[in-house]
Amino acid sequence: MNDMRIAERKVDTNEVKIAAKDVQVYYGDNHAIKDVSVEIEDKTVTAFIGPSGCGKSTFLRCINRMNDTIDVCRVTGDIMIDGEDIYDAKVDPVQLRAKVGMVFQKPNPFPKSIYDNVAYGPKIHGLAKNKADLDNIVENALRRGAIWDEVKDRLHAPGTGLSGGQQQRLCIARAIATEPEVLLMDEPCSALDPIATAQVEELIDELRKSYSVVIVTHSMQQAARVSQKTAFFHLGHLVEYGETTTIFTNPVDPRTESYITGRIG
Amino acid sequence: MTDTSMTPAAAAPEKSSLLVQDARTRKRNAAETRFRMYGMAAIAVGLLFLVFLFTSILRSGLPAFTQTVVEIEFTLTQEQFDTAESKMLKTGEYQKIFVNALSGQLNASGLDVDFDNKAIERIVGKPGGTIRSFFLENPDRIGTPVSFELAASSRVDGYLNGRITRDTLVDSRFLMATDLDLVDALQDAGIVKGAFNWNFITGTDSGVDNPGGAGLGASVIGSFFMMLVVLFLSLPIGVAASIYLEEFAPKNRWTDLIEVNISNLAAVPSIVFGILGLAVFIQFAGFPQSAPLVGGLVLTLMTLPTIIISTRASLAAVPPSIRDAALGVGASKMQSVFHHVLPLAMPGILTGTIIGLAQALGETAPLLLIGMVGFVAREYPETFVGGFTDANSAMPAQIYTWASRADPGFYEKAWGGIIILLLFLITMNAIAVLLRRRFERRW
Ligand SMILES: Nc1ncnc2c1ncn2[C@@H]1O[C@H](COP(=O)(O)OP(=O)(O)OP(=O)(O)O)[C@@H](O)[C@H]1O
Ligand SMILES: [Mg+2]
Numbered sequence A: 001m002n003d004m005r006i007a008e009r010k011v012d013t014n015e016v017k018i019a020a021k022d023v024q025v026y027y028g029d030n031h032a033i034k035d036v037s038v039e040i041e042d043k044t045v046t047a048f049i050g051p052s053g054c055g056k057s058t059f060l061r062c063i064n065r066m067n068d069t070i071d072v073c074r075v076t077g078d079i080m081i082d083g084e085d086i087y088d089a090k091v092d093p094v095q096l097r098a099k100v101g102m103v104f105q106k107p108n109p110f111p112k113s114i115y116d117n118v119a120y121g122p123k124i125h126g127l128a129k130n131k132a133d134l135d136n137i138v139e140n141a142l143r144r145g146a147i148w149d150e151v152k153d154r155l156h157a158p159g160t161g162l163s164g165g166q167q168q169r170l171c172i173a174r175a176i177a178t179e180p181e182v183l184l185m186d187e188p189c190s191a192l193d194p195i196a197t198a199q200v201e202e203l204i205d206e207l208r209k210s211y212s213v214v215i216v217t218h219s220m221q222q223a224a225r226v227s228q229k230t231a232f233f234h235l236g237h238l239v240e241y242g243e244t245t246t247i248f249t250n251p252v253d254p255r256t257e258s259y260i261t262g263r264i265g
Numbered sequence B: 001m002t003d004t005s006m007t008p009a010a011a012a013p014e015k016s017s018l019l020v021q022d023a024r025t026r027k028r029n030a031a032e033t034r035f036r037m038y039g040m041a042a043i044a045v046g047l048l049f050l051v052f053l054f055t056s057i058l059r060s061g062l063p064a065f066t067q068t069v070v071e072i073e074f075t076l077t078q079e080q081f082d083t084a085e086s087k088m089l090k091t092g093e094y095q096k097i098f099v100n101a102l103s104g105q106l107n108a109s110g111l112d113v114d115f116d117n118k119a120i121e122r123i124v125g126k127p128g129g130t131i132r133s134f135f136l137e138n139p140d141r142i143g144t145p146v147s148f149e150l151a152a153s154s155r156v157d158g159y160l161n162g163r164i165t166r167d168t169l170v171d172s173r174f175l176m177a178t179d180l181d182l183v184d185a186l187q188d189a190g191i192v193k194g195a196f197n198w199n200f201i202t203g204t205d206s207g208v209d210n211p212g213g214a215g216l217g218a219s220v221i222g223s224f225f226m227m228l229v230v231l232f233l234s235l236p237i238g239v240a241a242s243i244y245l246e247e248f249a250p251k252n253r254w255t256d257l258i259e260v261n262i263s264n265l266a267a268v269p270s271i272v273f274g275i276l277g278l279a280v281f282i283q284f285a286g287f288p289q290s291a292p293l294v295g296g297l298v299l300t301l302m303t304l305p306t307i308i309i310s311t312r313a314s315l316a317a318v319p320p321s322i323r324d325a326a327l328g329v330g331a332s333k334m335q336s337v338f339h340h341v342l343p344l345a346m347p348g349i350l351t352g353t354i355i356g357l358a359q360a361l362g363e364t365a366p367l368l369l370i371g372m373v374g375f376v377a378r379e380y381p382e383t384f385v386g387g388f389t390d391a392n393s394a395m396p397a398q399i400y401t402w403a404s405r406a407d408p409g410f411y412e413k414a415w416g417g418i419i420i421l422l423l424f425l426i427t428m429n430a431i432a433v434l435l436r437r438r439f440e441r442r443w
Helices: A003-010 A056-063 A093-099 A114-124 A129-144 A163-178 A195-209 A220-226 A244-249 A255-258 B002-011 B023-065 B077-084 B090-109 B117-124 B127-137 B154-161 B177-188 B196-202 B217-248 B253-266 B270-284 B292-316 B320-328 B333-361 B365-369 B384-389 B395-403 B408-439
Strands: A016-027 A032-040 A045-049 A071-083 A098-102 A184-186 A212-216 A227-233 A237-243 B064-073 B145-151 B191-195
Touching: A003 B023, A003 B292, A003 B395, A016 A056, A016 A212, A032 A056, A032 A212, A032 A227, A045 A056, A045 A220, A056 A071, A056 A184, A056 A212, A071 A093, A071 A227, A071 B365, A098 A163, A114 A163, A114 A255, A114 B333, A129 A163, A129 A195, A163 A184, A163 A195, A163 B117, A163 B320, A195 A212, A195 A220, A220 A244, A220 B002, A227 A244, A227 A255, A237 A244, A237 A255, A244 A255, B023 B064, B023 B196, B023 B408, B064 B154, B077 B090, B090 B117, B090 B127, B117 B177, B117 B292, B154 B177, B154 B191, B154 B408, B177 B191, B196 B408, B217 B253, B217 B292, B217 B333, B217 B384, B217 B408, B253 B292, B270 B292, B270 B365, B292 B333, B292 B365, B292 B384, B320 B333, B333 B408, B365 B395, B395 B408
Parallel strands: A032 A237, A045 A212, A045 A227, A098 A184, A184 A212
Antiparallel strands: A016 A032, A016 A071, A227 A237, B064 B145, B064 B191
């Protein structure tokens, strides 16, 4: 039902980066995502909102095929990135994930040093020519992850020894160190204090210049602050998708309205 | 909103004081105290058994590490040497010289005991041969004082260890009651004494009638080569199989079936593996009998399920979020396993492997079936390859063989062997603990 509205806008905004059509996801018999079609734009922050368990993470994980690792999970429909079907048999999910980075709902640094956490991605993808290059990449990523000042003196301390919020920012730094084209963030700020949240939001805004960012969040304010587009999910359906301002000020669907005003969720 | 409705309801029951325990709390605390008592009692019983076990092992086994020796120093003159060499019964002549030196030394300490040649033979065997061959090999030592340390017979050994007493001694051609007076006198004179029995550690198995000369050395080597085979086969095979099953294999009926069978294999009695080894490796494949190689192969089969089960458990214990993190930055499945999952599972894998090896080290039954019995451990292998293929025994099989021999001297050796075996096992477990500590990481 929203397709028309998006089609209208497409003209004056960025080109489509990710296009999903009729996506269904099943966990065994549990139909977790129903008929979701959405077009996510390049150089845009798109927020996924919706009550807990509505399938935001599930849909996000379809975009970098992390659902492949769950045995019972089955995905049908098409998801295209730059016009290429990522569920095509010829696509190697490993290659896809280098292009589509992800920050997980729970911070999950490797039990290695802070430096190694960030350096791992660039190393396996051969992004650094030498040690100095790698040092540069690591420093840059940590700076952009708004954590450099806190860890620059203990780069070789274990990443697991950081606080929850620091760990999450480390994970963000790790994700951007591989220079992905799309960054998927599953509630990246749920463990952060307001200051770190503000830093991450600034980072997201910054990333928008070069990437397409998809962020799942439970905070309406955050969605309103950082995103240009918002998608509202409910019980596996994509209920409404459009300009963030429209969604928050003038939602079409009554369910969207009641969620935003705090009546469902 | 609930506050308004809850507060009056909560206030209704009579006020209880935190300073007085109510009946429920008292009951719960009593139950907890009782449970702690049971726990401590269980541990105490366990410790008691352990202490009992260790004292009895040490008491019975330590004598195996000492050997009673007769130490005598005398000078053989060139003249005596020439005379002895010209005689028909040359060793007899040397024995006479030995006896003379002995009585000389006894008299010098002011002890006067009568003895004859026969008594000497019962105590140290026939020393003449040993003395003669020493001087034939070292002619330059003629005319200088030489100290001889001769092993006393196992009966004398037993007498000094308390295994044989005057009351239990029955006169025989091996030892007479009168000899004991002589032994006492020699002990007073410092001629008969205990010495550390290096031969027990470095020697090989002796004949059934010579417990004094029996040593565990060759079987230790046999066990060592077996463990090499087990380690180098079961660790890579077991770890590879576990990684495949845990991380890569699809979960379907086949993998379920394999899983069930691995668990079942872990419960198969070891003797079954022994007979399998006999049939497959020796009778069918034609590997040499009693070879540590075959023993190692059999023990590998036995150890594999243990290693696979513990490795899979430690792989499964690695949090899935680590795998997600690796895949999320674009690592392949294999990279995520080898760079992240495996290092985290390492302590568990190593512990499992060492426990598996320790089990294999103490395994006896299958070795007996493939012919690695104690009495074949008569000599050390000559080459490294020979270590795998030459007939040999292993520590537990050697202990079993000794324990089943009639001479009580062997009984002592069996206990001594158990001490050495336990030392190896304790060392291996200590290594397991150390490796665990070393590799353990938080996540
Ligand atoms: N690994 C899984 N196996 C089976 N079912 C799952 C799995 N992950 C999610 N689900 C189911 O899919 C549905 C959507 O879950 P999802 O994690 O996508 O929700 P969410 O919107 O991210 O919720 P939250 O905001 O709480 O993170 C839920 O009903 C959940 O039970
Ligand atoms: Mg979620």
